[in-house]
Amino acid sequence: MSLIQQTLHEWRALLRLGAPILVAQLAQMANGFVDTLMAGNASSFDLAAVGIGVSFWVPLSLFFMGVLGALQPIIAEHNGAKRFDNIVPVAWQGIYIALIGSLGVMLLLWNVMPLVELFKADAKTAAIVEGYLQAFVWGVPALLLITALRGFTDGMGHTKVFMVVSLLGTLCNIPLNYIFIYGKFGMPELGGIGCGWATTGANMVALAAMLVYLHWGKANKNIHFFHTIHTPSVILIRRILKLGIPIGVTLFVEVSMFCAIAIFLMPLGAQTVAAHQIVLNATSMAFMVPLSLGMAVLLRVSYLVGEQTLGRARLVARSSLLLALAIACINVPILFFGRELLANMYTQEPEVVAIATRLLKLAAIFQLVDVLQVVAVNGLRGYQDTALPMWIIVLAFWGVCLPLGYVLAYTNIIISAAGAQGYWIALTVGLAIAAILLIWRLFAFKPTSTPPLST
Template identity: 30%
Template sequence: MKIHNYTSEFKNNLKLATPIMMGSLGHLLVGLIDDIMVGRLGPIQLAATSLGNSLVFIALSIGIGFSLAITPLIAESDGEGDKQKGRSVFQHGLILTTIIGLAMWVLLLFIKPILYHLDQPEEVVKLAIPYYEIVAFSMIPLMIFQGFKQFTDGLSETKYAMWATILTNVVNVVLNFALIYGFWIFPRLEIVGAAIGTLVSRFVMVIFIYYVLKKRKKFSIYMKKLQLAEISNIVFKKIIKLGFPTALQMLFEVGLFTASVILAGTFGALPQAANQIALKLASTTFMIAVGVGVAATIRVGNQIGLKNYIELRRIAFSNFLLIFIIMFGFAIGFFIFKDLLPLVFTENLEVIQIASSLLVVAGFFQLSDGLQAVVLGGLRGLQDVNVPSFITFVAYWIIGFPVCFYLGRTLNMGPFGIWIGLLTALTSSAVMLFLRFNYLTNKLIQEKNELT
């Protein structure tokens, strides 16, 4: 097949992916601005927000992973042209994401005492607790928003969630400035002000997307609330069947990178700082892969609805090729600017030297990290989640983490050895997930040919 058959789809892929990329990068940017604003208060305050966010981030990853199940089901119903089926999936999904938001809030409050047992300074924990309690409550509006977001993504209407995210970012920055430092009629609340800014901005995000969808006629059939008689355990089970393994995938990956931070911290403050710089840069480029991955989910889901499996493979492989080209460009950038990029974060020469060596490894794993994210998106579009969940567990924890620990601690290679382990984990994941996708799509084509 000619290369043009794949590259011709780049425009359609990017049309779906770009708003998701922008929204994800916007969240990263606001997180960076939050760190800068809180950092001006002092290192104890910055450490307190970091501690408070640590547990919330794990809960957030699990919740978002679960909500991703809505997108392929909506995409499939859209491909079939069945709006009533789409409405049912959306409404049931929204109920589930709301319940998950409430459950995560209660769980985070329940495990709050863990913060006292992480060997952190007493003054840091004391500041972190009120911040943590408020941010934990913001899980409720955030998960409600995820229900709306994954629904619109499934309909290939990715711009609405992007608009909501941009508005949220603006509100968050303004409120943070007013409430952290005290401005005009607003009191100086310091890191509690940062938490309130996060909470209010997430409620604004939900109100905005609900208002926009309610006002647009094309969403009217979907926005009609389910009657009690329409609620179906079958639909709930279908979403949960897809959502639970997807949440586990997120947990396995987030867990590995969290473990890498902890391992790096055992070598001292400077190696840990270098590790954080490299992770921040790698996370930024990963947001691009997330966008292309969602585009793969949507477009593969559409073709599942149409039962056009040859076209499905062509479109999926166009996404794989697109992310390979994009991440190859990032890899070259990391290689060329490895000594300059750390200067954005620090002037400490030792930290810069360590971070520079890590960016070399990060450059290599751009390709595997991007590919595994997009192939996972394609498999999600196929509604294949159980085996990929097992694959990610094996890649990250049976293969990757032991390599991280052996090279980093046993051979005393430090953060560089840890990152070689991360490269091993991501490459293993990418290869196994690709083989899984290739096998399933060939099987679908073969089965359809046998029926005809």
């Protein structure tokens, strides 16, 4: 085939992998959208509290979810190399990592309130934050176990499985939110705290569905996932952690940046925090398309590396950047020109709408560089190159975004103190730096014929 034919062939393969991933990601994001929308209709205090609560649990959970994300390239590589006997033992190690990680996340969330008090949240908001986290924490084991099992199903190329599981979780989350937030069917009216209980219930239902599929699904009839319980393997766990910890750190740095901004904005009042949460949620929804593309690139590159077709793997990794730019050309105008409509979807409070509208204008520009960096970093993960990309993200987010954001938001050193807008300007600058460095690494990286973690 010609280069153009090969490129189109691989883009069709990415579409087959990425479309179910996109639906799954949108379903997961829909949970946050529903939580934000329904909590916002309860009160701005509930909306701010849910946003602050999310700011604490998301970075912790995503660190371990990133570590478990190493299962996808490892299993996809084994699948491409036709080493089928290696797949289930690796997946079982992910289960053990998920169980241990769950204990760590739960312990930290049970003891997080001193940090909330440190940032001087008002008493009413702090009380809702505490109740929300105490409810959410019971669903953490289900959340991480689903992630581990997703590593197996996605790595085998069965991306529709997690799509169905995610849709089921979302369908459960909506009525549970309605019941717990507004006190329906005899339940007390819990407000933002009800979001935590709804999320826990939805996670447990989704895990049950995943287990049912693994045990009875036709695609697994030759895999026998549960027929043999594979004991913990120090060698396999070490290999997973070597690849996964940099991914976990990268996700933690990325998400903690956005969550830290919500915390640092608390002195500006609940309305500013609520507006930031609205913008973060809206941009995250738009981000699901390039993120899904990036995850499809990861799976496809890993498979091709295992298959030893390195030229095609390189073609996929590089040409996907053109798809990322095409996605940006759609996302940017939607966020920029639709900012007022989006803000009014979340809340009817004029002050919150006004702040969110101003922030969405900046967030639209931010999307342009964000789509490039996420596709580039996932291409590198497909090559199982995670260490240097981790340091690039750390530099861009913690070395540039945090200090620059504080300077722009609260001082007059560079511009007049811009409040929340200063942080979104800093995010754009930091992400631009990350995108440039990651794209350079993607083009400079030389995959070998014997990739890491191949045995």
